[in-house]
Amino acid sequence: MTSWTRAQIGTLGEDLAVDHLTALGLQVLDRNWRCRYGELDIIAVDDATRTAVFVEVKARTSDQFGGVEQAVTPLKVRRLRRLAGLWLASHDGSWAAVRIDVIGVRIGRHREPEISHVQGVG
């Protein structure tokens, strides 16, 4: 097996996260939306409850630097909230609720990647 670059790991993680969200019945609107303040990994919508879901994806191949969820610091949560606001401002549509999720993808421990989904972090 060839070793992967970090960008490849990240893209793989995001692909897996999109599969996970779709399986949950969410519709993915946008991926890797960028603006001058940063990037939102996945923007999805839960049609049943009209909820906009902004997802931060964290992909890891080892736990050497702490768990997947611990990589999301309070500072990062704050940035995600700001980016979510910017995205909502630049897009039309009315939402009943807005939510920020974190999806951790742990690759390499088992044959299947493990996905952990934390809802409503900030």
Add this chain to the structure above:
Amino acid sequence: MTLGRAFSVAVRGLEGEIVEIEADITSGLPGVHLVGLPDTALQESRDRVRAAITNCGNTWPMARLTLALSPATLPKMGSVYDLALGAAVLSAHGKTEWARLEKTLLLGELALDGRVRPVKGVLPAVLTAKREGWPAVVVPVDNLREASLIDGIEVLGARTLGQLHAWLSGKAQLEERIEAPTSAQEPEADLADVVGQCHARFAVEVAAAGAHHLMLTGPPGVGKTMLAQRLPGLLPELSHSESLEVTAIHSVAGLLSGDMPLITRPPFVAPHHTSTVASLVGGGTGIARPGAVSRAHRGVLFLDECAEIGASALEALRTPLEDGEIRLARRDGVARYPARFQLVLAANPCPCAPTDPSDCICNPAAKRRYLGKLSGPLMDRVDLRVHMHRERAEAFAAEAGESTNVVRERVNSARDAAAQRWLEYGIRTNAEVSGVLLRRRFRLESAAMAPLKTALDRGLLSIRGVDRTLRVAWTLSDLAGRTSPGLDEVTTALSFRDVGGAQ
């Protein structure tokens, strides 16, 4: 169940309050949120508890952990809650309810490797637990001796967090109560070492018998400090309840030694003359900690070179002298510490203080200023004032003076006589008797009162001065084995007040 619950004790001053600690694990980004007015040391306990739990072979929850200490409005400080926090997290994370955890108070600080470290204030905390009817307390093993002083409650000592964990699930035993050895009499300075000074020696004996305050003045090297240091040796042993009071104060101050936790001898506290007000009466930020007056509770507070002590520090002693306790208000509340001490002052007569008073070169103003720091209200509370003089030939006498043991026998019998007499009024020593009682129920015959009447008429003595002289006279009669003071005792007592301002 993702909720764990444990109990601990918050000690403020000498009073304790039960604190309930809850740990709740919910989904969310991993993090620990500690609520319930923690101070910095308690905020840091998050990191200590986490390291201790992982190093004891348990896992730390990868989720949002909320730790709540209630009552939420009570400010909590210190590291004493570590053990209870750790047990609450273990209970919440393991989804287990331990019957033992519900019925036990936990006290102790955690080291990163899971050892349980000793904390301050264990004795008042265990007393609170007993009063509130808790069946058991777990304390750090190093504090076990101190906690074992309290009967009527199960006391257990934890060595590590892992040991506590095993005990909670019934797999291991904690250390049992240690019966403290009866404190051996430590060798004390003997009164026989003091050369000569019959008058001052007698004054110390009277002070010990009646718990009167004492002031010694004299040139350097005559034995003021030596005499004062021998006063606690003359006092009787503390009763069990007094011992616990004194030990509780020392526990809060963090001054107890590990192997001899119970203080049975009256403490002797001699602060340096540069001491500040806060170090004398107690102080500190947040909640006040006990000062020298509280550490000297039921014992002797000796202020050497009292003329060098700041006037404000001396004046701060007036309220504790009167009330027998001190209340200190700080940001986080009012702490009340008992402070019923016996004051002993020692000073030189003037700044230059030559061996022979006639060689003094101080000008009168300097002399007056020197002892003038001791204000009237403070001096009025001192019943026995003694001028000590230089000893001459007796210094080389082959025969030593009376030893501490001999004098203590007399002091004990005098104290017993006084205690017997004042029993029905709830008073134990002559120094605490009220003036009304002295002047009405225990009025002396008019012949004995004659010198007091004269002094009062000539304006040399205040009404309070009369009361205080009478108290000393009662002590003198107790020492002499008489039933009530006669003319001799009253005149001697009056001489100790040095009426007429001979200074």
